[in-house]
Amino acid sequence: MEIAPLGPDGLLAGPVLWEPDLATAVRARPQVARWVWRSTAEVYPRLLATGVRVERCYDIEDAETLLLGHEGRYGEPRSAAAALARLRGGPVPPDPPLRSAAPGAQSSLFEPRAVHLPLPDLVEVYAEQQRRHDATTHPDRMRLLTAAESAGMLVAAEMNRAGLPWSADVHRQVLHELLGERYAGGGEPRRLAELADEVSTAFGRRVRPDLPADVVKAFAQAGIKVKSTRRWEIESVDHPAVKPLLEYKKLYRIWVAHGWSWLQDWVREGRFRPEFLAHGTVTGRWVTNGGGALQIPKVIRRAVVADPGWRLVVADADQMEPRVLAAISRDPGLMEVAGRESDLYQSVSDRAFSGDRAQAKLAVLGAVYGQTSGDGLKNLAALRRRFPKAVAYVDDAARAGEEGRLVRTWLGRTCPPAAGSGDEATEEAGIPQDDPAETPTGTEWVPGYASTNTRARGRFARNFVVQGSAADWTLLLLAALRQTCANMAAELVFFQHDEVIVHCPEEEAETVVAAIRDAAELAGRLTFGQTPVRFPFTTAVVECYADAK
DNA sequence: AGTTTCGGCGCC
């Protein structure tokens, strides 16, 4: 591999060196403060496989994505090769298509090979990116963002390697308790078959509860009109089929999504190994590929069991979103309640909802998500009176989103604008687009597309500033926690939006608990600067994930 | 017959 020494200005400070082996090259240079490379996801797993860990890195292609976003150029190709072409004015190569949605080991055979750049070219792109940081609204924050994101890439690669401790025996036991015996031939297990029979008996004819169309028809024949078989619509219906039907749906879900075949597919050698993908969404939240790792049902968490003599430190950020909203909006009232470690929803409720915590929580989340009706909306007025700056902050974001202006998180992560220009990246990101063909013209108001999508974009932007700023903060948290764990046997094994699990020897558990608390405070200071807002965690030291709640 | 979309629900 090629190695380039960088000077204090981040530019090429000497001749490009050639090393025969990546791992050896890295191992031989412990003094390197930060490795700059094209893509952590492609480089770092190979290093980890040979037992080499790096302290810090700078991921050029991830930074390119963030910088392009900040510059309002969301749709442009984000590869290092594309960045170089833009720099030199040449034809810009399109990004390789996203990986096929179809899972399966073979898919990687057909993935296009990444374009590798000669090292001096890569350094040139890097140097230009450093200059582009300076042109952002808050260069110091943008540098922090790309650094934090790169750290997140390291964490993700390390978690992918570690895997989540998983007891197949316990999992099978849980499945048997819930679903009963399996029958030969791979059909429904006993309990599901029984429930399906109960549903059919209640309707007086054979009904397949896993087929929504069949269920809707059966209800219609019983004189009950339902538009769908969603739980919230069905559960208020007065009919003997409802109870077994809802129970069936719950268990069916477990069976198809986390049943025996899931176990077969995803658990090897006592570990569940999903692929964590940092920066998987535009808000900065991570996603996972494989095994539905971010949707492990509560009952299945009994199968997450620490190694003998080890513990799981399960840590959950308390009321993360309203605390983040307090930090970014600087609303005096909200900062005051977020400046305490006690239950924030209770404090809000004491101030604005005469003690009804549930109402307060609904109102806060409604404000963040852009609720348009129901109790949350009603209570929004009370929230607005007490915390005007906080509500105004998300209202402003929503308006900006509706008008197609750029919306950013605290550190500068930028929401894709609804270009209305057929922007593919925006489409991919799931931002609602107006379809010109369906936009009514010459009409004041028509129920449907245009206004619906505009409002949806507003809700997206409203949520983006909070969810995305929270993601900014959690990246700094992970980076700090990773730093501490580097000196111990402890390993980060799971991360889900506002929750982290560390697997460690029993004797390290209390140190890890303290490390999480310290990391949260440090992340708060680094991300938001001077702020009274606290970021407490609820931590539990357990042998089994299910015991954490 | 193979691929994409939909319905529903799990998690935050």
Next chain:
DNA sequence: AAAGGGCGCCGAAACT
């Protein structure tokens, strides 16, 4: 009473 932000996953339905 009515139904909002982000995801992934599965089988069935709907498409080509």
